[in-house]
Amino acid sequence: MFEVRFHGRGGQGAVMAAQTLAEAAVNEGNYAVAFPFFGAERRGAPVLAFTRIDEKKIYSKTQVYAPDCVVVLDDSLLDTIDVVSGLKPNGTVIINSKEKPDDIDLGVSVRTASVNATSIALEILKAPITNTAILGAFAKATGIIRIESLEASIKQKFGEKLGEKVGERNAFAARTAYEKTIIGTSRSVKKLEAKKQWLPKYQDYPIGAALIEGKTEAGLIGPGSFIENKVSGWATYRPLRDKEKCTMCLLCWFYCPEGTIIRISDRGDLMTNYDYCKGCGVCANECPVDAIKMVRARA
Amino acid sequence: MKKVITGDHAVAIGAKLCRVDVVPAYPITPQTLIIEHIADFVNDGELDTKFLTMESEHSVMSAAAAASAAGARVFTATSSQGLAFMHEMLYATAPLRLPVVMANASRTLGGPPGIWCEYNDSMGARDSGWLQLYVEDNQEALDMIIQSFRIAEDKRVLLPVMPCLDGFVLTHTVEPVEIPTQEEVDSFLGPYEPDIILDPARPAMIGTFMPAEYIMELRRQTVAAFDSAKDVIREVNSEFSKKFGRDYGGLVDTYRMDDAKVALITMGTVTSTSREVVDDLRQKGEKVGIIKLRFFRPFPSEDLRKLVSNLDALGVFDRSISYHGGGPVYNEVRSALFGMKMPVINHFAGLGGRDVTEDQIFKMFELTSRAAKGEKVKEVNWHNTRGETV
Numbered sequence: 038m039f040e041v042r043f044h045g046r047g048g049q050g051a052v053m054a055a056q057t058l059a060e061a062a063v064n065e066g067n068y069a070v071a072f073p074f075f076g077a078e079r080r081g082a083p084v085l086a087f088t089r090i091d092e093k094k095i096y097s098k099t100q101v102y103a104p105d106c107v108v109v110l111d112d113s114l115l116d117t118i119d120v121v122s123g124l125k126p127n128g129t130v131i132i133n134s135k136e137k138p139d140d141i142d143l144g145v146s147v148r149t150a151s152v153n154a155t156s157i158a159l160e161i162l163k164a165p166i167t168n169t170a171i172l173g174a175f176a177k178a179t180g181i182i183r184i185e186s187l188e189a190s191i192k193q194k195f196g197e198k199l200g201e202k203v204g205e206r207n208a209f210a211a212r213t214a215y216e217k218t219i220i221g222t223s224r225s226v227k228k229l230e231a232k233k234q235w236l237p238k239y240q241d242y243p244i245g246a247a248l249i250e251g252k253t254e255a256g257l258i259g260p261g262s263f264i265e266n267k268v269s270g271w272a273t274y275r276p277l278r279d280k281e282k283c284t285m286c287l288l289c290w291f292y293c294p295e296g297t298i299i300r301i302s303d304r305g306d307l308m309t310n311y312d313y314c315k316g317c318g319v320c321a322n323e324c325p326v327d328a329i330k331m332v333r334a335r336a
Numbered sequence: 337m338k339k340v341i342t343g344d345h346a347v348a349i350g351a352k353l354c355r356v357d358v359v360p361a362y363p364i365t366p367q368t369l370i371i372e373h374i375a376d377f378v379n380d381g382e383l384d385t386k387f388l389t390m391e392s393e394h395s396v397m398s399a400a401a402a403a404s405a406a407g408a409r410v411f412t413a414t415s416s417q418g419l420a421f422m423h424e425m426l427y428a429t430a431p432l433r434l435p436v437v438m439a440n441a442s443r444t445l446g447g448p449p450g451i452w453c454e455y456n457d458s459m460g461a462r463d464s465g466w467l468q469l470y471v472e473d474n475q476e477a478l479d480m481i482i483q484s485f486r487i488a489e490d491k492r493v494l495l496p497v498m499p500c501l502d503g504f505v506l507t508h509t510v511e512p513v514e515i516p517t518q519e520e521v522d523s524f525l526g527p528y529e530p531d532i533i534l535d536p537a538r539p540a541m542i543g544t545f546m547p548a549e550y551i552m553e554l555r556r557q558t559v560a561a562f563d564s565a566k567d568v569i570r571e572v573n574s575e576f577s578k579k580f581g582r583d584y585g586g587l588v589d590t591y592r593m594d595d596a597k598v599a600l601i602t603m604g605t606v607t608s609t610s611r612e613v614v615d616d617l618r619q620k621g622e623k624v625g626i627i628k629l630r631f632f633r634p635f636p637s638e639d640l641r642k643l644v645s646n647l648d649a650l651g652v653f654d655r656s657i658s659y660h661g662g663g664p665v666y667n668e669v670r671s672a673l674f675g676m677k678m679p680v681i682n683h684f685a686g687l688g689g690r691d692v693t694e695d696q697i698f699k700m701f702e703l704t705s706r707a708a709k710g711e712k713v714k715e716v717n718w719h720n721t722r723g724e725t726v
Binding site for chain 1: 338340472502505506508509510511512605609611691693721722723724
């Protein structure tokens with residue numbers, strides 16, 4: 038059995054990637070399953086998806102804990118998530134990154150493949166949806182699936198849902214990534230620290246899970262604890278405001294769903310707290326004088 | 337034809353193949369894909385059905401019962417808080433003998449709010465008069481929609497049926513599913529032909545006020561329908577198996593039970609994972625097996641008594657709690673096995689959607705096997721629960 042874990046962000050299509058891979062594997066005569074794991078769905082939030090491939094029927098209905106391959110659709114996830122967790126010693130990591138594999142620090146030295154899937158997606162699909170491109174890299178790096186099978190499944194699956202043209206463009210994105218994928222070995226400089234999580238025993242649980250402001254070894258809990266939950270890494274784009282054009286109408290301040298636009302009343306000015314800006318672009322969309330432009334957060 | 341699809345998609349295709357007349361719908365995760373797929377079928381002209389977007393689940397079940405009383409074949413789907421919200425109308429549907437089929441995507445019933453798999457939503461409806469079944473994969477999800485209509489509409493039954501599929505673990509998982517052809521399903525499931533319907537041309541009364549002189553007999557009559565349902569479920573299973581080549585065993589299914597000394601009663605997708613665990617343990621020479629509880633209502637007491645008669649100990653998996661101690665399945669099983677001497681050990685796992693891993697299932701077998709050898713083992717065990725030891 039070959040087990041794959043996808044790390045992505047809501048909206049990048051990790052789930053669709055896992056499903057498309059399963060479909061391609063079944064079309065090659067194998068058995069395959071694919072399933073997602075996410076919190077309350079939000080665009081930009083980290084999501085997991087899994088694919089299992091085997092020659093015979095797969096009965097296991099649990100998550101994948103010891104993957105043969107980890108696929109990372111967004112290298113900003115490397116800062117906050119230990120993507121190599123549980124990876125088999127001879128496993129492979131596939132990363133959407135502009136870096137070469139040998140320059141990517143995963144904290145362990147493992148077989149690694151990289152491709153700049155975001156650039157490929159923006160160029161071919163005109164959107165930072167990297168799932169099909171990264172599948173091309175998967176085919177190249179693992180040899181578990183033929184690129185032709187993937188192209189066929191992508192055309193079929195995306196075509197069925199979004200039209201023939203979109204299907205073809207996505208298949209082309211996969212093929213382009215397949216050709217551009219570089220295989221190497223990751224660096225092992227950074228120290229991997231298991232992310233601390235507050236996990237009390239039931240006896241220590243606050244009654245009814247009612248929480249007041251508190252501090253634990255794993256960080257803040259209760260009201261206000263989300264201050265530690267910086268989401269700047271979610272953003273593909275971020276807003277830039279042209280102060281000359283801005284009329285201080287405050288529509289952006291009013292519409293920002295995250296409350297990241299702050300009024301500086303004594304100067305009659307605005308500032309954006311990029312730590313909590315997910316780059317949704319609502320401010321730019323609402324601005325009546327086009328004073329806000331969305332620019333790539335990470336080139 | 338084989339397709340790689342989600343459990344929700346499989347359920348929707350099942351409903352389409354049953355040529356449902358009316359689908360009152362209201363969205364709720366993780367069921368929403370079901371009604372979205374059905375809406376697509378209707379929109380694309382693949383399904384001739386009255387698709388009603390309702391303002392709440394309570395209205396969904398009201399519309400479902402009313403449409404069924406008017407002679408329509410009715411399908412809908414819900415989950416968790418949605419099932420709770422229609423609770424009142426569930427109780428109206430069964431004693432009026434309206435054979436509605438409603439898929440439930442098993443999801444924890446808040447609070448605290450959550451979206452993952454737990455059976456405390458459907459277990460709360462166990463006394464509403466609905467037949468209730470739990471599936472372990474997407475193929476069974478599709479097949480059981482078809483079987484559910486046959487069972488529900490059988491003149492000896494005429495009761496609503498609630499097939500439950502594990503939220504996310506099946507609803508959002510893709511796997512290969514064999515899709516029967518329309519002709520095959522048509523020859524297995526004919527049109528719904530009730531004797532009495534609400535029709536102005538032939539006036540009838542259904543669900544009117546009933547004083548105490550009448551209700552007791554109505555309750556007794558519904559119990560009789562439950563008794564008949566057991567035979568009908570077995571018949572439908574064997575007919576389905578002959579036609580489609582997939583045998584699910586009827587009320588219960590078994591895996592490697594022939595010479596088993598220790599068994600685990602499982603439900604839903606945990607059954608599937610347990611098959612791998614049993615294969616491993618069998619390779620080590622342990623005589624273990626699985627009893628897959630498919631129907632929780634009607635409860636297969638007679639089948640269970642027969643199946644466990646040669647066991648040294650029995651484990652019971654529960655994915656929801658009845659707050660006084662054991663789980664609903666455990667309490668039901670112990671009641672069914674009353675007078676039999678073997679230890680019966682309760683295993684809680686997967687509440688709130690926590691992943692039920694093979695390790696946990698190994699532990700369930702280990703504890704049950706220890707009880708079989710006469711060791712003292714706790715009756716109720718909480719697996720992978722912080723603050724508990726197993």
